[in-house]
Amino acid sequence: MRVRIEQRSEPLTSWWASAALIGVALILGMALAGLLFIPFGASPIEGYSILISNAFLSLRGFGFTLVAATPLMFVAFGTIVAWRCGFMFLGFEGCLLIGAMGAAMVALAAVDGAVLAHFPPLILIALALIWGAVLGAIWSGIVGELKVRLDGNEILIALMMNFLAIYLIQYLVVGPWRVDGDLPQTIRFRRDMWLPYILPGTRLHAGILIALAVGAVLIVLLNRTRAGFEMLAAGLNETAAKYGGINAAVRRRQAACLAGALAGLGGAVVVLGVHHRLLDGLSDGTGFLGIVAALLGRMSILGSAIASILYGGLSIGGDAMQRQTGLPSSIVVVVQATIVLFLLAFEFLRTHRVVVAAPKASSTSTKDV
């Protein structure tokens, strides 16, 4: 018996093949991580049934799953826009926080007696969302400009700017914007500036609708418009794009700003829909998990939206599992990570197949026949 790996003549792209690969990867990942439950006296099957039922099968739980998935979607969409255009941006954490800050600026200016106090709430919410997106766009636009104009290292610059954003928020919530009390956070926003809850009995807010609408617009933009095609061309092969008369630098700048705007909008949605105030530790890695969701979704808008929901469900269900079985929280993270690794590893099977054959029967040696 000999096992060898062979390239497929055509990659598997059909719908059922994708579903089968994802299904097998999920089961294998859960099984492997489930082994870790046993030393704690917890049953993997019971644990996972808690996880799944809390994340996806109860209305309240599924609401939380979608709430967790919303910012992931925004970041994943931003990743798709930036990376497709050849701009390897990793600064979504920063953009998200800056967007959250922008929304908070508007909300804090709308408290009683402040400049925006007499505006109608709908205008204020729109303004907060837009301002969050604009600040996010500027934040990533700086990186884009440095990349395009000076050929700066966008990965390094973006990672450093993430720190800048994290500590800027920290400064604001412990300093000028701090509310009286123990916690480093701003005051709670006006009730009418919260994003409305859309499903009774859950905490699901209107942010998910914004995310889905943005996703629909992006599908059209990326696949059906000249601008989307030119961004793609600039990302795939700059020489060929320029040959085709495409101004690759402009397209890359636009992609950078759009990606930052999406993450900024995500940040604004999170503060207006979930926390209702600006606080330290608001993002906590969402800006990176969204990139994972984009990769899991094979860089497609629809795929990454589904991956975001899946990932959100893993977080919400994992927390429930930890509470009910007494497993340490680190195990929940291991479960998530193992599943993601299996999903990514199974991507290999789209382009390759594993062949198990006895060496004598292999088609390359015919002398023995």
Next chain:
Amino acid sequence: MQSQPLMKMLGVTKRFGRSVLANDDINLDLYAGEVHALLGENGAGKSTLMNILYGLYAPTEGQIFMEGHEVQFSSPSDAIAAGLGMIHQEFMLIGPFTVAENLVMGTTDLPDGVDGVATAREKIRTLSAEFGLDVDPDAFIEELSVGERQRVEILKLLFRDAKVLILDEPTAVLTPLEIERFFEVLKQLRDNGRAIVIVTHKMQEVMDISDRVSVMRAGRMIETLFTKTTTPEALIRSMVGRDVDSHLERSATKERQRGLEAISLVVPRRDGEKLPPPVSFAVFHGEILGIAGVDGNGQTELFETIMGLRSAVDGAITLDKRQLTKSTCHERRELGISYIPPDRRGTGSLTSLSIENNILLGSGAEFSPKGMIDRSKLRQAADGLIERFGVRTPNAEFIAGSLSGGNLQKVILGREVARDPKVLLIEQPTRGLDVGAIELIWAEIMAQRNSGVPILMASTELEEVLALSDRIAVMFEGEIMGIVHRDEATKDLLGAMMVGNTLESLRQAEAAA
């Protein structure tokens, strides 16, 4: 010719995987003292066969005999030990070392009588004199011309006492003068009892130099003939499998009207090189101005400057008297300049996208009137192009990078001519393509010319420039050496210009003689 062949392949078959049959039951023999041409289109299996002979691939079936004994090569070093040598298209020489050092380097077993660079030098001198190679053992490789480097490669094989020399497309990088010189060397080698295989798809070469010719098609050996007994037409027929119509319909140009013009244009060169002198020329409507020259003599820089991919240092470019020196590439495309670049995979296409999306590349508003792409119109255009040019593909959604070179070139050409260009720039229209594809592309270029489009075309293939052009300019180190009418152009004249003689100086020399 002796009775026993120096090398004999018997029933050699090579499969890749289950479905690809690269060589099907091939018989080939080589005798000492012959030049044997191996002729075939791309994908006919020539390279696979030679790689089997050189020990790079193991044959699936079949036997190889050297001087009557069966041999099995598991690597090139086995082949070299048995007296085989191969020269690839890219030379494997190290620039900063001398000829002698290069020859000693990497040889685990030095040939008899050589124990170091000093004795190697001696042997190089002897061999060089014996075969008329004229190579100085102490010359540094980086100071040698391409033709000289090729002779060093040949010397490398002789140094290791190769009896069978395999040369893969040996003339691709040479100027006509160098080719002549190279053929002299081959004759010398043949007369000294070596067997030489040249792998080629150029008919002229086969007729000029080979004693016998073997034609391969689609993995099979079609025939082996004495070159004297055949004709180029018969060889093309057996190589392609059908008759090829190489006749080009050249209609008379009606009125001479200037289309594209370069006026004292100074073209930027690569970093660090000094600027070439300004060039001036005009391409008239209904004319092909061909640019001959060895690769890398500023042709691409000139074309990219005209296309707006580089900015001119000085001078002007006009199209139908209209200034476009300052226009962007996009604006020039809108004005009707089409360009078929030499690097069809790196520049001319987006290889990971579909044929359909590649037709969108460089298009104007016709497929996206208000910024939205009209997919159905685009699909129609793609299907139309595929049908008109006979692109071999399952459908328009097929990934362009998976097309063969000829089919991809048809897509690029089709896209660029579909936009009714006001001027057509073409570089290396048929580099590396099959006879069938060349036939079609030449005919289309000629049809564009006959319909009145001014065409500027550069090719390193002299045959191509001579076949298509109305006038021929020769470029050398960024400079135009002269422009001659097609009736005055001869290979000798162009060849002399290609190595740096101006037309003027050649005419003067002729007048003086």
